[in-house]
Amino acid sequence: MSADSSLSKVTVNPAVDGSELIRFDKVTKRFGANTVLDALDFTVSSGKHVTLIGPSGSGKTTILRLLMTLARPDEGTIRVGGEYLTHEERGGRLVPAGEKHVREVRKNIGMVFQQFNLFPNMKVMRNITEAPVHVLGLSADEAEERARGLLELVGLTEHADKFPTQLSGGQQQRVAIARALAMRPQVLLLDEVTSALDPELVAGVLDVLRDIARTTDITMLCVTHEMNFARDISDDVLMFDAGRVIESGPPEKIFNDPDQERTRQFLSAVL
Amino acid sequence: MTGPLWVLLLKGAWITVQLMLYSAALAAAVAFGIGLARTSRLWIVRFLSGVYVEFFRGTSALVLMFWLFFALPLLGWQLAGLWAGTLALGLSYGAYGSEVVRGALQSVPAAQREAAVALSFSPWQRLRKVILPQAVPEMMPPFNNLLIELLKGTALASLLSIGELTFEAKLARLSTGESAQVYGIILVMYFVIAFVVTRVMRLLERRAKASVGQASLAGGGHR
Numbered sequence: 101m102s103a104d105s106s107l108s109k110v111t112v113n114p115a116v117d118g119s120e121l122i123r124f125d126k127v128t129k130r131f132g133a134n135t136v137l138d139a140l141d142f143t144v145s146s147g148k149h150v151t152l153i154g155p156s157g158s159g160k161t162t163i164l165r166l167l168m169t170l171a172r173p174d175e176g177t178i179r180v181g182g183e184y185l186t187h188e189e190r191g192g193r194l195v196p197a198g199e200k201h202v203r204e205v206r207k208n209i210g211m212v213f214q215q216f217n218l219f220p221n222m223k224v225m226r227n228i229t230e231a232p233v234h235v236l237g238l239s240a241d242e243a244e245e246r247a248r249g250l251l252e253l254v255g256l257t258e259h260a261d262k263f264p265t266q267l268s269g270g271q272q273q274r275v276a277i278a279r280a281l282a283m284r285p286q287v288l289l290l291d292e293v294t295s296a297l298d299p300e301l302v303a304g305v306l307d308v309l310r311d312i313a314r315t316t317d318i319t320m321l322c323v324t325h326e327m328n329f330a331r332d333i334s335d336d337v338l339m340f341d342a343g344r345v346i347e348s349g350p351p352e353k354i355f356n357d358p359d360q361e362r363t364r365q366f367l368s369a370v371l
Numbered sequence: 372m373t374g375p376l377w378v379l380l381l382k383g384a385w386i387t388v389q390l391m392l393y394s395a396a397l398a399a400a401v402a403f404g405i406g407l408a409r410t411s412r413l414w415i416v417r418f419l420s421g422v423y424v425e426f427f428r429g430t431s432a433l434v435l436m437f438w439l440f441f442a443l444p445l446l447g448w449q450l451a452g453l454w455a456g457t458l459a460l461g462l463s464y465g466a467y468g469s470e471v472v473r474g475a476l477q478s479v480p481a482a483q484r485e486a487a488v489a490l491s492f493s494p495w496q497r498l499r500k501v502i503l504p505q506a507v508p509e510m511m512p513p514f515n516n517l518l519i520e521l522l523k524g525t526a527l528a529s530l531l532s533i534g535e536l537t538f539e540a541k542l543a544r545l546s547t548g549e550s551a552q553v554y555g556i557i558l559v560m561y562f563v564i565a566f567v568v569t570r571v572m573r574l575l576e577r578r579a580k581a582s583v584g585q586a587s588l589a590g591g592g593h594r
Contacts, residue, residue, distance in 0.1 A: 168485075168488065168489050169488065170485050170488060170489075199493075199494070203491050203493065206488075206491050207491045209489075210489065210490075211489040213482065213485070213486065213489075215482055217482045217483060217485065217486035218486075219483065219486070219487075219500075219501055219505075220505065220583050221501070221504040221505055221582065221583035222500075230490075230500060231490035231491065231492065234492070234496060234500070235490060235491045235492060235496075279490070280489070280490075283490060283491070
């Protein structure tokens with residue numbers, strides 16, 4: 101797979117200047133009595149690759165789901181590219197945003213799920229082209245050309261005419277990555293994308309993501325238990341516990357010499 | 372049985388088939404409309420559609436038919452028997468069908484909706500492109516059952532003196548006195564119609580499944 105040549109056709113998002121792209125301001129999310137995120141603040145700069153680590157239930161996936169608007173914060177605000185995600189300013193006040201506003205801001209965000217979630221009623225090609233055509237308004241030819249470039253990138257050119265059920269888990273996940281990238285999002289959210297895969301299929305998916313991380317300037321927010329992968333691709337690692345970021349820094353620091361005892365414990369359990 | 376009586380029964384069978392098709396078309400429209408409404412985000416829409424289902428499921432199709440045919444004229448509308456029958460059967464079976472639609476919509480994993488949200492599809496696009504194509508194959512077997520129930524329900528319309536199969540059979544019996552023979556014949560005729568309905572529904576089910584990559588059409592896989 102020659103990532104560089106195929107990526108020249110699939111340049112993801114050119115507008116990268118290292119400025120702040122994602123901002124969480126005192127975001128709280130509760131499920132019943134359980135506070136999953138507790139007045140969480142953090143920012144991600146444009147073009148950065150940030151990995152969220154921490155024990156199960158520490159709120160990592162919830163952050164991705166809030167960004168994808170699959171869940172709404174109970175308190176606080178989220179901004180993407182300076183725009184409020186789930187609120188709009190009306191008459192100088194912040195009010196919950198309508199569906200249209202949310203959809204507009206959301207177009208900048210793509211997500212790859214643990215369980216792939218390809219549409220079983222569409223062949224691989226249509227899984228990738230459907231949203232670019234019907235959401236972004238690309239012509240069928242443009243969308244197909246874009247999809248072919250992405251299928252080449254993920255090494256699945258010859259599978260374009262298959263249904264998802266005819267592919268292995270690893271192949272399905274690579275299609276899902278291509279599908280998310282076809283929207284040319286500024287931000288790519290990766291939610292434990294290898295957790296549902298057989299061990300021998302994990303490497304193929306991680307290789308594709310490494311290529312993307314290395315050769316594009318897309319901002320990545322990644323929840324993973326693959327610590328080697330996190331070490332390879334991350335600019336920053338955020339350690340979560342009980343709904344808060346307890347420590348953050350470059351991967352060398354977090355993995356080799358964390359400040360917090362809790363981080364040390366977690367890493368010794370997973371490494 | 373003589374030739375003219377056979378003609379009578381075949382004419383009745385044709386009316387039965389028509390009544391079934393019209394009622395089924397109305398029932399399908401009601402089933403999708405109400406079934407979708409029951410999954411609405413607005414509580415008032417869910418509530419009103421729930422009231423519809425409970426009302427039409429809980430009332431007798433026969434009484435409803437009588438009401439439409441005999442009571443509605445008192446309010447100034449005289450429906451032709453065929454349309455009173457169609458309306459009563461379509462509204463009742465639509466209520467049952469809406470539960471099938473609702474169940475099938477809910478059987479599509481939530482993750483599919485989420486994937487569609489992540490691609491910024493509008494709610495309508497999510498429904499049309501992702502949810503319904505996966506839900507429809509699930510609806511086919513219960514719809515087949517309902518359609519056969521509906522076919523047998525058309526016999527109620529004989530009580531409105533609509534010349535469908537059961538009504539014509541009564542006439543045939545009166546003129547010949549051959550109860551066993553006449554009712555034996557129409558039993559078989561209902562069975563044949565039901566059998567054809569089942570074959571057609573199976574075909575539709577296979578097609579719907581093939582279109583979502585679940586199963587292949589007889590004779591080979593799709594590649």
